[in-house]
Amino acid sequence: xxxxxxxxxxxxxxxxxxxxxxxxxxxxxxxxxxxxxxxxxxxxxxxxxxxxxxxxxxxxxxxxxxxxxxxxxxxxxxxxxxxxxxxxxxxxxxxxxxxxxxxxxxxxxxxxxxxxxxxxxxxxxxxxxxxxxxxxxxxxxxxxxxxxxxxxxxxxxxxxxxxxxxxxxxxxxxxxxxxxxxxxxxxxxxxxxxxxxxxxxxxxxxxxxxxxxxxxxxxxxxxxxxxxxxxxxxxxxxxxxxxxxxxxxxxxxxxxxxxxxxxxxxxxxxxxxxxxxxxxxxxxxxxxxxxxxxxxxxxxxxxxxxxxxxxxxxxxxxxxxxxxxxxxxxxxxxx
Amino acid sequence: xxxxxxxxxxxxxxxxxxxxxxxxxxxxxxxxxxxxxxxxxxxxxxxxxxxxxxxxxxxxxxxxxxxxxxxxxxxxxxxxxxxxxxxxxxxxxxxxxxxxxxxxxxxxxxxxxxxxxxxxxxxxxxxxxxxxxxxxxxxxxxxxxxxxxxxxxxxxxxxxxxxxxxxxxxxxxxxxxxxxxxxxxxxxxxxxxxxxxxxxxxxxxxxxxxxxxxxxxxxxxxxxxxxxxxxxxxxxxxxxxxxxxxxxxxxxxxxxxxxxx
Numbered sequence: 001x002x003x004x005x006x007x008x009x010x011x012x013x014x015x016x017x018x019x020x021x022x023x024x025x026x027x028x029x030x031x032x033x034x035x036x037x038x039x040x041x042x043x044x045x046x047x048x049x050x051x052x053x054x055x056x057x058x059x060x061x062x063x064x065x066x067x068x069x070x071x072x073x074x075x076x077x078x079x080x081x082x083x084x085x086x087x088x089x090x091x092x093x094x095x096x097x098x099x100x101x102x103x104x105x106x107x108x109x110x111x112x113x114x115x116x117x118x119x120x121x122x123x124x125x126x127x128x129x130x131x132x133x134x135x136x137x138x139x140x141x142x143x144x145x146x147x148x149x150x151x152x153x154x155x156x157x158x159x160x161x162x163x164x165x166x167x168x169x170x171x172x173x174x175x176x177x178x179x180x181x182x183x184x185x186x187x188x189x190x191x192x193x194x195x196x197x198x199x200x201x202x203x204x205x206x207x208x209x210x211x212x213x214x215x216x217x218x219x220x221x222x223x224x225x226x227x228x229x230x231x232x233x234x235x236x237x238x239x240x241x242x243x244x245x246x247x248x249x250x251x252x253x254x255x256x257x258x259x260x261x262x263x264x265x266x267x268x269x270x271x272x273x274x275x276x277x278x279x280x281x282x283x284x285x286x287x288x289x290x291x292x293x294x295x296x297x298x299x300x301x302x303x304x305x306x307x308x309x310x311x312x313x314x315x316x317x318x319x320x321x322x323x324x325x326x327x328x329x330x331x332x333x334x335x
Numbered sequence: 336x337x338x339x340x341x342x343x344x345x346x347x348x349x350x351x352x353x354x355x356x357x358x359x360x361x362x363x364x365x366x367x368x369x370x371x372x373x374x375x376x377x378x379x380x381x382x383x384x385x386x387x388x389x390x391x392x393x394x395x396x397x398x399x400x401x402x403x404x405x406x407x408x409x410x411x412x413x414x415x416x417x418x419x420x421x422x423x424x425x426x427x428x429x430x431x432x433x434x435x436x437x438x439x440x441x442x443x444x445x446x447x448x449x450x451x452x453x454x455x456x457x458x459x460x461x462x463x464x465x466x467x468x469x470x471x472x473x474x475x476x477x478x479x480x481x482x483x484x485x486x487x488x489x490x491x492x493x494x495x496x497x498x499x500x501x502x503x504x505x506x507x508x509x510x511x512x513x514x515x516x517x518x519x520x521x522x523x524x525x526x527x528x529x530x531x532x533x534x535x536x537x538x539x540x541x542x543x544x545x546x547x548x549x550x551x552x553x554x555x556x557x558x559x560x561x562x563x564x565x566x567x568x569x570x571x572x573x574x575x576x577x578x579x580x581x582x583x584x585x586x587x588x589x590x591x592x593x594x595x596x
Contacts, residue, residue: 084427087426087427088426089426089427142351213445213446214445214446215448216440216443216447216448216449217440217445219433219437220437220440222426222427223425223437226384226389226420227418227420229387229388229389229409230387230389230413230417230418230420231413231418231437231438231440231441231493232409232410232412232413232414232440232441233409233440234408234409235409272427276428276429276430276433277427277428277429278429278430278433280448
């Protein structure tokens with residue numbers, strides 16, 4: 001690894017640390033640096049918590065900061081994996097139908113008035129099932145371009161799931177369930193609780209481990225199945241495994257944050273511009289970048305106006321034009 | 336005689352249920368260059384893909400050092416036979432060195448990434464083909480000929496005793512064709528078994544120890560270049576008249592006979 005790439009990673013890590021510190025200070029109940037240091041000190045030494053400061057920091061502010069970091073890193077990692085795997089820079093959790101599928105599961109959970117854990121589980125199960133269905137369709141349809149078939153299957157199944165979501169919106173109780181569904185579909189970290197971060201984090205790590213371990217083979221797979229096989233990689237099996245891992249990461253964070261679009265598409269692009277397409281370098285860069293980006297946007301979302309703007313709206317407003325710019329600029333991120 | 340490095344026995348090949356060719360018997364031994372000639376659509380690429388285990392054999396079998404390929408894992412196959420596909424555009428702008436280092440994959444553990452030793456071998460392969468100065472360039476921004484050379488370098492880095500090359504000279508200018516063919520000769524002298532397809536009978540004359548002529552999925556002749564590539568056979572396969580001449584320096588060349596066409 002060259003000095004430049006280490007510099008990029010180090011710089012991004014410092015940036016993330018600074019953003020996390022800043023994000024834990026600002027908010028409806030501003031904290032000073034001294035407050036935070038003292039509160040963390042009390043927590044570490046096991047001293048008795050003191051009033052509102054500790055409650056705000058440990059029950060509200062930090063869970064949300066960690067949630068943003070977790071969600072941003074997970075979606076960016078999954079996006080980087082999908083893009084490398086499917087040799088298509090336009091592929092992302094959104095395109096493959098994972099996000100919409102997980103969304104459908106969560107809406108179903110809200111519709112059936114399940115408890116929060118039930119909603120998470122439903123999002124996860126339906127998200128995985130959606131990818132399974134997309135994959136099954138792609139393997140049954142023998143096109144000349146398997147990747148294209150897969151992406152198109154993702155779009156089709158995704159829009160089918162979207163229709164199912166619309167149906168449930170119509171059927172839902174307009175005073176109680178509908179606002180919850182709409183808010184969740186917009187994507188937001190405002191309702192995050194400490195327990196939810198703790199329940200999603202192990203699943204994200206579980207999905208991340210294979211991506212890190214198989215980093216080099218994922219790279220080789222980006223040459224296409226035939227070449228990867230000729231280079232000694234069990235392409236079909238590896239792809240299935242990595243898709244499952246990336247989907248696990250996506251579905252487990254979508255379950256707690258709702259549908260936050262564009263991050264999985266745009267962030268890996270920027271990371272590729274910075275450190276090149278090699279997955280062993282792309283993965284950590286995309287994760288740090290995704291975590292910083294989502295934390296920044298979420299902090300803006302909760303502080304810029306008196307009412308909170310759902311983060312999914314902000315990421316779309318920032319992401320869509322940025323992606324168009326990437327498209328027009330071309331060449332840098334892919335050939 | 337030693338067991339052939341790579342051999343096809345009664346091989347039938349094609350995509351899915353569709354048969355492209357059948358009854359192909361081929362063998363290439365260490366230190367030998369086998370040239371496969373055949374018109375467009377005769378099934379050369381499909382045959383190669385089947386011999387590399389990328390397509391299942393429809394009949395017969397492929398053996399590597401006498402062992403049936405179906406009993407081997409991808410890694411075991413890749414350590415025995417390397418593949419040089421026709422030059423293509425990559426989807427991501429990998430550096431040329433990264434691309435060549437990928438040839439080392441079959442020698443790495445499942446969870447490993449290439450180390451210094453692998454990078455050194457990749458650089459040596461690039462140097463052997465005279466393109467060491469391209470190492471840091473983006474693969475997507477070099478010329479088609481340079482890409483083809485980089486893919487040959489990747490196969491060298493793979494360190495397999497057999498190499499299958501699908502029209503390695505197709506997109507190259509005259510000078511680079513000679514560079515690649517000279518490298519093919521040197522590989523054979525180092526004891527590698529090389530199979531390559533080409534559209535140019537001259538290439539078969541200049542580097543081929545043996546030539547196989549494929550037409551409509553069947554081998555119609557196999558043997559020494561001078562025995563196989565006769566004007567009569569070339570006319571039968573390609574439908575054009577040619578003159579085959581032995582030059583005073585010893586090379587044999589083949590030229591179209593426009594007067595007779």
